Amino acid sequence: MSNLNKRILTSFPLLILAVYAVYNNVILILSLYIISAILIFEISNILKNIFKRNKINSFIFLNLFVLYICLFATQIYFFLLGESENKQTVFLFILLICIFTDIGGYVFGKTLKGKKITSISPNKTYAGMVGSFVCSLIISIIFIRYFNLSINLVFFTFLISLISQSGDLFISYLKRKADIKDTGNFLPGHGGLLDRMDGMIFAIPIGIKIFVFF
Numbered sequence: 023m024s025n026l027n028k029r030i031l032t033s034f035p036l037l038i039l040a041v042y043a044v045y046n047n048v049i050l051i052l053s054l055y056i057i058s059a060i061l062i063f064e065i066s067n068i069l070k071n072i073f074k075r076n077k078i079n080s081f082i083f084l085n086l087f088v089l090y091i092c093l094f095a096t097q098i099y100f101f102l103l104g105e106s107e108n109k110q111t112v113f114l115f116i117l118l119i120c121i122f123t124d125i126g127g128y129v130f131g132k133t134l135k136g137k138k139i140t141s142i143s144p145n146k147t148y149a150g151m152v153g154s155f156v157c158s159l160i161i162s163i164i165f166i167r168y169f170n171l172s173i174n175l176v177f178f179t180f181l182i183s184l185i186s187q188s189g190d191l192f193i194s195y196l197k198r199k200a201d202i203k204d205t206g207n208f209l210p211g212h213g214g215l216l217d218r219m220d221g222m223i224f225a226i227p228i229g230i231k232i233f234v235f236f
Contacts, residue, residue: 037121040113058092058095061215064206065084067206072200097230108169113230116230117222118161119182119229123155123158123187124218126158128153129153131147135147135149136148136149143195154187159176162176186224188224189222
């Protein structure tokens with residue numbers, strides 16, 4: 023099975039779980055707890071490799087990440103339990119932007135190849151970056167037409183896709199510093215859960231904030 027097929031097959035169960043979670047409080051709470059625990063475990067392994075000789079720095083950065091993940095999970099929880107109009111649709115919309123950003127980057131990058139963006143992640147190319155924007159905009163247009171949403175969401179999509187790609191590069195930088203390929207082996211075709219959610223953990227909170235305040 024190709025890596026692309028593994029990515030797609032992995033994405034669908036995650037998307038189905040997300041759909042159930044946004045409409046069921048029990049599944050939402052359990053999912054956030056499990057996801058948070060796995061992310062914290064995976065980042066702890068990365069930090070141990072980065073700070074092999076400095077446990078204090080490892081401890082500090084791990085606690086900062088734990089705090090961030092707790093805020094990340096709490097924000098999602100209160101947003102989905104709040105009174106915002108179309109909150110479930112908004113959350114799934116942001117999630118799909120991140121998913122198609124990842125898939126678009128992989129497909130275009132592998133197919134067209136081309137110049138590398140940075141040495142931090144040698145698999146990231148300009149073709150992949152364009153593919154990320156293209157695929158995320160396609161899902162955005164589908165959402166806009168189907169739910170009769172504002173065309174301004176195209177700009178929102180571009181921003182969320184950009185943040186998601188930046189998050190991906192940031193985690194790639196940490197993995198490179200730790201001299202590891204994957205954050206774990208939790209998901210086939212993706213490595214660890216953090217490999218799959220590297221862009222989401224930054225894009226989803228910012229996307230929610232933009233929706234709430236603007």
